[in-house]
Amino acid sequence: MICLFLTLFAHVFKTGWTGVNERTFIAVKPDGVQRKLVGEIIRRFERKGFKLAGLKFLQASEEKLREHYWELREKPFYKGLVKYMSSGPIVAMVWQGLDVVKTSRKMLGETNPADSLPGTIRGDYSVEVGRNIVHGSDSVESAQREISLWFKEHELVCWEESTEHWIYE
Numbered sequence: 001m002i003c004l005f006l007t008l009f010a011h012v013f014k015t016g017w018t019g020v021n022e023r024t025f026i027a028v029k030p031d032g033v034q035r036k037l038v039g040e041i042i043r044r045f046e047r048k049g050f051k052l053a054g055l056k057f058l059q060a061s062e063e064k065l066r067e068h069y070w071e072l073r074e075k076p077f078y079k080g081l082v083k084y085m086s087s088g089p090i091v092a093m094v095w096q097g098l099d100v101v102k103t104s105r106k107m108l109g110e111t112n113p114a115d116s117l118p119g120t121i122r123g124d125y126s127v128e129v130g131r132n133i134v135h136g137s138d139s140v141e142s143a144q145r146e147i148s149l150w151f152k153e154h155e156l157v158c159w160e161e162s163t164e165h166w167i168y169e
Contacts, residue, residue, distance in 0.1 A: 121134055
């Protein structure tokens with residue numbers, strides 16, 4: 001019942017999900033899927049204490065990816081990025097938790113793996129910026145836009161995790 005209320009409140013007042021209900025969009029890119037890192041990435045988010053709210057395994061169209069990366073359309077790497085991201089399956093996910101956008105960016109590491117610290121996903125598993133394994137929303141606003149692009153509202157699950165009282169005060 002509380003999930004329904006929060007969804008309606010967020011929709012009516014355009015506030016999005018905040019606090020422990022903040023959500024972010026994470027996508028395992030084709031290189032991460034091909035290298036069989038999906039389970040490892042999910043494991044890291046689960047162990048951190050974040051809650052999975054949505055997951056899809058799909059082959060993304062170039063049209064969908066052009067929309068997703070619209071803000072980068074003037075960059076010289078844009079066309080190659082769209083082509084690469086459509087070259088194989090991806091895993092699209094929505095994760096929920098306190099400060100999940102900011103924290104997940106730290107978990108992912110820098111966009112350029114050479115600048116990523118060991119212990120981050122990119123620092124541990126990638127070498128080159130063009131194959132950096134995973135995408136993560138860079139702001140709450142981007143997360144809301146990306147989630148609505150990849151997921152319909154009914155595809156997101158609002159559920160009570162039994163360990164939540166061990167994660168949050």
